[in-house]
Amino acid sequence: MTTASAPATPRLLRVLAGETQDRPPVWFMRQAGRSLPEYRELRAKAPDFISFCHHPEMAAEATLQPMRRFAFDAAIVFADILLLPRALGQQVWFEAGEGPRLAALPSIEFLADQVEASTGRLSDIGETLQRVRAELEPERALIGFAGAPWTVATYMIEGRGSEREAARAFAYAEPEKVDALLAVLVDATARYLVMQAKAGAQALKLFESWAEGLAEDMFERLVVQPHAAIVDRVRAAGVTAPFIGFPRGAGALVESYAEAVPVEGVALDTQAPAALGRRLQAQGRTIQGALDNLLLRQGGPALDARVEQLLEQWGKGAYIFNLGHGVLPDTPIAHIARVVERVTGKPARAMA
Amino acid sequence: MTTASAPATPRLLRVLAGETQDRPPVWFMRQAGRSLPEYRELRAKAPDFISFCHHPEMAAEATLQPMRRFAFDAAIVFADILLLPRALGQQVWFEAGEGPRLAALPSIEFLADQVEASTGRLSDIGETLQRVRAELEPERALIGFAGAPWTVATYMIEGRGSEREAARAFAYAEPEKVDALLAVLVDATARYLVMQAKAGAQALKLFESWAEGLAEDMFERLVVQPHAAIVDRVRAAGVTAPFIGFPRGAGALVESYAEAVPVEGVALDTQAPAALGRRLQAQGRTIQGALDNLLLRQGGPALDARVEQLLEQWGKGAYIFNLGHGVLPDTPIAHIARVVERVTGKPARAMA
Numbered sequence: 001m002t003t004a005s006a007p008a009t010p011r012l013l014r015v016l017a018g019e020t021q022d023r024p025p026v027w028f029m030r031q032a033g034r035s036l037p038e039y040r041e042l043r044a045k046a047p048d049f050i051s052f053c054h055h056p057e058m059a060a061e062a063t064l065q066p067m068r069r070f071a072f073d074a075a076i077v078f079a080d081i082l083l084l085p086r087a088l089g090q091q092v093w094f095e096a097g098e099g100p101r102l103a104a105l106p107s108i109e110f111l112a113d114q115v116e117a118s119t120g121r122l123s124d125i126g127e128t129l130q131r132v133r134a135e136l137e138p139e140r141a142l143i144g145f146a147g148a149p150w151t152v153a154t155y156m157i158e159g160r161g162s163e164r165e166a167a168r169a170f171a172y173a174e175p176e177k178v179d180a181l182l183a184v185l186v187d188a189t190a191r192y193l194v195m196q197a198k199a200g201a202q203a204l205k206l207f208e209s210w211a212e213g214l215a216e217d218m219f220e221r222l223v224v225q226p227h228a229a230i231v232d233r234v235r236a237a238g239v240t241a242p243f244i245g246f247p248r249g250a251g252a253l254v255e256s257y258a259e260a261v262p263v264e265g266v267a268l269d270t271q272a273p274a275a276l277g278r279r280l281q282a283q284g285r286t287i288q289g290a291l292d293n294l295l296l297r298q299g300g301p302a303l304d305a306r307v308e309q310l311l312e313q314w315g316k317g318a319y320i321f322n323l324g325h326g327v328l329p330d331t332p333i334a335h336i337a338r339v340v341e342r343v344t345g346k347p348a349r350a351m352a
Numbered sequence: 353m354t355t356a357s358a359p360a361t362p363r364l365l366r367v368l369a370g371e372t373q374d375r376p377p378v379w380f381m382r383q384a385g386r387s388l389p390e391y392r393e394l395r396a397k398a399p400d401f402i403s404f405c406h407h408p409e410m411a412a413e414a415t416l417q418p419m420r421r422f423a424f425d426a427a428i429v430f431a432d433i434l435l436l437p438r439a440l441g442q443q444v445w446f447e448a449g450e451g452p453r454l455a456a457l458p459s460i461e462f463l464a465d466q467v468e469a470s471t472g473r474l475s476d477i478g479e480t481l482q483r484v485r486a487e488l489e490p491e492r493a494l495i496g497f498a499g500a501p502w503t504v505a506t507y508m509i510e511g512r513g514s515e516r517e518a519a520r521a522f523a524y525a526e527p528e529k530v531d532a533l534l535a536v537l538v539d540a541t542a543r544y545l546v547m548q549a550k551a552g553a554q555a556l557k558l559f560e561s562w563a564e565g566l567a568e569d570m571f572e573r574l575v576v577q578p579h580a581a582i583v584d585r586v587r588a589a590g591v592t593a594p595f596i597g598f599p600r601g602a603g604a605l606v607e608s609y610a611e612a613v614p615v616e617g618v619a620l621d622t623q624a625p626a627a628l629g630r631r632l633q634a635q636g637r638t639i640q641g642a643l644d645n646l647l648l649r650q651g652g653p654a655l656d657a658r659v660e661q662l663l664e665q666w667g668k669g670a671y672i673f674n675l676g677h678g679v680l681p682d683t684p685i686a687h688i689a690r691v692v693e694r695v696t697g698k699p700a701r702a703m704a
């Protein structure tokens with residue numbers, strides 16, 4: 001992974017191969033979406049959020065909108081982590097202003113039977129990737145992604161986003177059932193990511209939104225093992241696209257995650273200490289993160305100062321500039337433009 | 353703090369002085385309260401939760417109830433972290449089943465004017481401590497506590513328990529105001545803890561329930577500095593009772609907390625890795641934690657195995673056995689009894 005790449009290789013892929021460059025690549029989680037007025041206008045054309053995600057033309061447009069406005073070094077396919085449980089046959093819908101709702105968890109046998117078919121049911125996302133790749137400049141990378149099994153499982157178990165207490169309790173009360181559910185999700189997620197790589201995703205991100213609060217033994221069982229299994233499965237299928245693993249909320253457990261999961265990049269959340277990131281870099285890992293999305297929304301001199309601090313503390317090593325969490329819907333565009341320009345040296349384009 | 357103590361010194365105080373013993377002391381956060389039927393019966397005699405906390409006879413009884421049932425090595429005064437903002441003149445009430453509610457944040461000037469008077473308004477808690485100390489066996493320690501300034505401030509700003517996003521955003525948007533609020537809380541909290549020590553508290557715990565999600569620079573500003581200031585202030589008043597600091601959710605930032613805050617004990621949350629606890633012990637710090645409260649509620653072989661693991665991983669050093677969070681209200685008493693008996697060798701007493 002440390003051989004020199006051709007100059008045309010996107011900056012994001014070079015840093016994930018361990019190259020240090022004159023400046024870090026930059027992209028933002030949720031860079032596409034509600035913070036952009038052109039997204040809100042586009043979104044209004046679809047009857048619901050899931051239909052929007054499954055409409056390759058609209059989803060490709062949403063993916064590309066921030067790329068037209070800002071000098072981001074990578075696009076991430078517009079999709080949702082709950083498209084996968086839906087493709088496995090669990091009903092999913094979005095209540096306006098309240099987030100996702102899922103019907104009762106189907107039996108493991110039912111879900112396991114759906115794994116092979118699920119990848120085909122997600123072919124729209126492959127088409128979105130193809131459309132984006134065809135339009136995106138070659139020096140900008142395209143990222144595919146999936147929710148990590150534990151995070152997806154918490155939604156499947158609880159039927160909604162929540163404090164995850166019910167899912168954590170379920171993992172203690174019904175360990176065999178939870179392990180079986182995670183095994184189904186590892187299988188389906190690996191297939192889904194292989195499909196995304198074949199459709200044009202040049203890097204793959206695994207989002208664990210809810211690693212927080214897990215005891216060390218549970219973190220190993222619910223997070224580390226499934227992530228490692230997915231990477232192994234995807235590699236075994238011949239896919240060489242690098243992985244970015246994001247165990248959000250893992251706290252001090254990030255280091256054992258990085259030791260055990262063979263991802264090229266480790267995404268750090270807002271809380272990650274400078275020293276921890278530098279230790280991972282010293283071990284040859286590329287890191288990503290970790291600007292506070294609340295500070296990006298707030299803006300002002302404190303934002304400028306924190307951007308400088310992040311560039312200073314991590315920018316000399318293998319580093320992808322990003323947030324520690326997604327862009328908030330009410331984030332002023334001028335704040336995004338200012339940070340991207342500071343990192344890339346390229347101003348945002350004026351939009352009609 | 354490392355001189356040998358007299359044999360009658362409570363086990364908890366000996367371990368906080370750095371002595372290793374034949375077995376760790378044990379107590380549980382929220383060991384008093386709704387998990388006990390005798391508490392629910394007692395609580396029903398007061399018109400509301402705040403009146404209950406301000407009734408020394410009932411609060412002392414609640415503090416002692418788990419000590420009669422289980423062989424805990426320490427009692428913690430029955431009180432609430434929101435008694436302090438109430439004593440500072442911000443109205444606080446509890447909605448049944450919904451948790452605390454606070455009226456709008458008073459001006460900093462108003463609050464600052466209330467600091468001196470606030471300690472007197474909390475004298476009931478001092479009387480509770482005196483009553484408990486008079487009844488508690490000398491080999492069992494009595495712990496006083498307060499909420500840490502940032503945690504208390506989040507309630508004061510948001511008016512309720514929440515995801516803390518509004519308070520974190522406020523800390524970016526109004527840094528001078530938040531710093532002034534924290535300074536008021538440092539002052540009032542230090543006075544409150546000095547009063548508790550004078551009333552019989554032999555150890556002092558500082559509860560930071562909401563360190564999670566803070567970026568490193570914000571953690572330093574909102575958590576580390578106020579904690580260190582409180583310890584300094586309490587020490588300057590001549591109080592020698594050891595401190596246990598609990599930066600819950602601090603993740604990998606726990607180590608910089610331990611470096612910068614001169615507490616004798618560092619309480620670890622459920623997520624804390626074994627290796628992190630051992631590093632703190634190797635640096636001469638006493639650690640406390642970190643059994644998952646969900647696993648305590650679940651019980652069974654997985655609970656037994658985790659208790660053994662915690663004793664094995666930390667029990668050879670300076671260690672206080674405890675949970676990583678409070679006892680859940682629906683935790684079976686038999687599970688608490690089983691764990692306390694395993695740690696102490698002493699069975700729970702049969703209760704009528």
